[in-house]
Amino acid sequence: MKRISAIVVALAVAVATLPTYAQTASRIRGTIVAVDATTMSLKSREGQDLVLRLADNLGVAVAKAARFEDIKPGDYVGTATMRAPNGDDVALEVHYLAPTVPPGQIAWDLQPNARMTNATVVSKVVGTGSHQLVLQLANGEQKVIVPEGTPIARSVPGTRADLVPGEYVFVAAQTGADGVVTALRVQVSKDGVRPPL
Numbered sequence: 042m043k044r045i046s047a048i049v050v051a052l053a054v055a056v057a058t059l060p061t062y063a064q065t066a067s068r069i070r071g072t073i074v075a076v077d078a079t080t081m082s083l084k085s086r087e088g089q090d091l092v093l094r095l096a097d098n099l100g101v102a103v104a105k106a107a108r109f110e111d112i113k114p115g116d117y118v119g120t121a122t123m124r125a126p127n128g129d130d131v132a133l134e135v136h137y138l139a140p141t142v143p144p145g146q147i148a149w150d151l152q153p154n155a156r157m158t159n160a161t162v163v164s165k166v167v168g169t170g171s172h173q174l175v176l177q178l179a180n181g182e183q184k185v186i187v188p189e190g191t192p193i194a195r196s197v198p199g200t201r202a203d204l205v206p207g208e209y210v211f212v213a214a215q216t217g218a219d220g221v222v223t224a225l226r227v228q229v230s231k232d233g234v235r236p237p238l
Contacts, residue, residue, distance in 0.1 A: 064215050064216065064217055064218070065215065065216045066213070066214070066215055067214050067215070067216060067222075068150060068211065068212065068213060068214070068238075069083065069085060069091065069093070069210075069211075069212040069214050069222075069224075070085065070086045070209075070210070070211050070212070070238075071083035071084050071085035071086050071089075071091065071209070071210060071212075072084050072207065072208070072209050072210070073204060073205065073206050073207065073208050073209075073210060073229075074090075074206055075206055076201075076204045076205065076206070078095075079094060079095055080092055080093060080094055080095060081093050081095055081204060081210075081224060081227075083210065083212075091222065092222075093212065093214060093222050093223065093224040094221055094222065094223045094224065095201070095223075095224050096223050096224060096225050099201065099224060099225065099226070099227065100225065100226040100227070101198075101199040101200055101201060101203055101204065101226075101227050101228075101229065102196035102197065102198060102199050102226070102227070102228045102229070103196065103197050103198075103199035103203050103228075103229055103230075103231045104194045104195075104196060104228055104229070104230055104231060104234045104235060104236045104237070105194060105195050105196070105197050105231075105234060106193070106194060106234045107137065107193045107194055107195050108193060109135075109165070109167065109172050109187060109191075109193060110167065111193075112135070112162060112165055112174065112193070113162065113165075114162050114163060114164055114165070115161065115162065116137065116161070116162045117137070117138045117139075117140060117142075117144075117159075117160075117161050117162075118135055118136065118137055118138055118159075118160070118161075118162060118174075118176075119135070119136050119137075119138045119142070119157060119158065119159045119238075120132045120133075120134065120135045120136070120157070120158055120174070120176075120185055120187075121133040121134050121149050121151045121152075121155050121156070121157050121237075121238070122155065122156055122157075122158060122185055123152065123154065123155055123156075124154070124156075125186070129184070129186050130156075130158075130183060130184065130185045130186065131185070131186045131187075131188065132174075132185050132186065132187045132188070132191050133151055133152060133155060133191070133192075133237075134151070134191060134192045134193070134194070134237030134238065135174070135187060135191060135192075135193045135194075135237075136193070136194050136195065136196070136236075136237055136238065137194075137195040137196070138159055139196075142159055143159065144159045144160055144161075144178075144179070145158075145159055145178075145179070146158045146159075146178070151238065158176060158178070158183060158185070160176035160177055160178055160183065161176065161177045162174055162175070162176060162177075163175040163176065163177050163182060170188070170189055171186050171187060171188045171189060172186075172187040172188075172189075173185065173186055173187065174187055192235070192237035193237070194234060194235075194236065194237050196228055196236075199229060199231075203229050203231060204227065204229055208229050208230045208231065209229070209230040209235045209236065210227050210228065210229045210230070210236070211227070211228045211236040211238045212224045212226070212227050212228075213225050213226040213227075
């Protein structure tokens, strides 16, 4: 009897964990086409027509423009970079991060071969034509060249009312085993400022 109970418990645990393994995280960028109470239709940056289910606890943030001059030592930022032929890491964008976002570096899909670095600012240099950030990583410091005109933004809390047709979004999504894509978090443009991610 104990053996049967153990098998039943094991099967129940296995079934309960199946959805976790069947879900796939993804990042989606595009322009809102339509929104209703439960879904958001997008034209992706690749030209695909997508319909995303909106999670019940959907997080919404609005992009606000910032300046390089606003960045100061101690700020926690993320920056997507490309490696220049001379070995420099050059920023494609810089954005402020919440303290809950883990630090580190990962491959990033803003452009082919891009990399995302989340780190604390150690120092900065304001130059002519381009600037420089020094970021603190676990294994040392990283210098990032920030050309003039590089998009720099911060996110402020938004609501579903900010999700309107014509606005550009960056979506953290998850695809379930049933193929349904659910938007978990959305950063949306406003007043002409797009999420630079």
